[in-house]
């Protein structure tokens with residue numbers, strides 16, 4: 526038989542052991558989450574416009590969820606969605622229908638309809654406008670966006 530004093534001391538050590546294990550375990554779990562964060566991505570399909578509002582040569586600006594502005598263009602019958610943020614220094618580019626190109630007024634950057642820079646500082650740096658996937662279902666044009674949640 527274990528004496529009462531020794532039993533209490535043993536229980537105290539066992540309780541202390543569990544408390545230390547719980548606190549260090551929690552700390553270790555937070556450290557693992559900090560060092561190896563898990564980012565989940567969510568695909569989102571957003572209605573952008575009807576094809577009738579985007580005839581060949583035209584461009585529309587849409588604000589996507591999250592605040593990003595997207596330029597939808599119909600160049601030679603192909604509908605594309607590109608960011609209107611210049612990759613050079615972040616100015617706003619716009620579509621020039623008569624030239625069938627994107628133009629950045631800050632440093633005269635020029636982009637082809639597919640978003641690849643063809644003149645100015647962005648071309649020298651080999652940059653392009655960010656492109657977003659689009660799909661056309663019937664008359665509806667949808668943007669496909671990826672968000673980190």
Ligand code: FES
Nearest residue numbers: 611613614629634
């Ligand atoms: S910011 Fe667009 S060309 Fe410089």
